[in-house]
Amino acid sequence: MDELTGIPEDQIRKIQSARQRVIESIGQNMDIYGVNLSIAYLYGHMFFRNHPVTLDDMGQTMGMSKTSISTGMRTLIDLKMVNKVWEKGARKDLYEVEGDWYRTLSDFFSIKWKKAAELNSAALKRSLTEMRKLLEQQKEQPEAEGSAELCQLLENDIAKMEEALGYYNWFHRLVEAFESGEIFKLVPKDKPEA
Amino acid sequence: MDELTGIPEDQIRKIQSARQRVIESIGQNMDIYGVNLSIAYLYGHMFFRNHPVTLDDMGQTMGMSKTSISTGMRTLIDLKMVNKVWEKGARKDLYEVEGDWYRTLSDFFSIKWKKAAELNSAALKRSLTEMRKLLEQQKEQPEAEGSAELCQLLENDIAKMEEALGYYNWFHRLVEAFESGEIFKLVPKDKPEA
DNA sequence: AAGAGTATACAGTTTTTTCTGTACGAATTG
């Protein structure tokens, strides 16, 4: 807040209230990124800072313990929403928000969603293999008890899993379109004239 | 589980273990949609069912109270991941998973992300208007104390908020590309041959 | 319109998550 020195009191209050509205909105809506309110507020406050901040700095600003700020900041760094900044001769670590929100979104998909899709794909592939083998075996002994029902069941499951795998394959390519920036060919950053 | 009657015990166990792997994977990765483990498991179990399920049915399957299943199911319905099914002369409500996962993803963005973007946009616009007015006023009295610093500050904030609004504008168009299916022009469902 | 069976609102309990203070290891200065 040292950037506010020398500015009349009432002006400061107006600016802070305008900022506060945005910070609060960010806070209430950042749950889609899987972060809690405190971390979202931390991000919101950092958004308006024009210089990198320290843990102590933000702890003071938000009235929270340094430990909480530390873990919160780490969460934001893991999500690449915040970057660590190096400054010559600075004792404390410095942090600032990643200003390119398009990249933030892309990174988020890469970090969280892609990983989820890959894990699910792996599980699906293993179970699919198992079930296909079961189906093979069953087809070789069609006289066994309940064989028809079993085959029907297996075929249903297999079909579902194949469809799911198709989806995850598509999703993987979607994330790649974000990573490569190809997505901007379809949806350009600069709004085309209506 | 009535669909498993008449099938040998050991076959059932193999199928259930294959299913369980997938259910568990879904459960552990569905947090990106903002649902908890129980709800994710509920979804996972429903995924493998070939017929609509009832609340009691799933309560039994998952060993949970009907109340929990009810609220969990409602969450999934709100996210359009599960549909209510109407069946003639059925006393109980019936539910089944939305089988089109492309649509599920699209709906999720429409329901959660778009709303978040719109709320943030609204907050940004209001604060932006306020700050622009403050800047106007300030530029008319450049001799006031701390005026230069104040203008600098306001211009910084305004620039940031304008950039953020640009991003939300883009995001809005992105979600529309999902809603309209245009996204499949860029990333086709059927994998092009490599 | 009555009656049986259903889903859910609500309050209390249990479980999980978040937050804090202390303690410790790493890095930096003098």
Next chain:
DNA sequence: CAATTCGTACAGAAAAAACTGTATACTCTT
């Protein structure tokens, strides 16, 4: 190399969320 100062691991306290059982409102059949 000693003395600071920093960031974080860890354990316990506080807060939030999830789950359950009961009670109520609603729907559908008859």
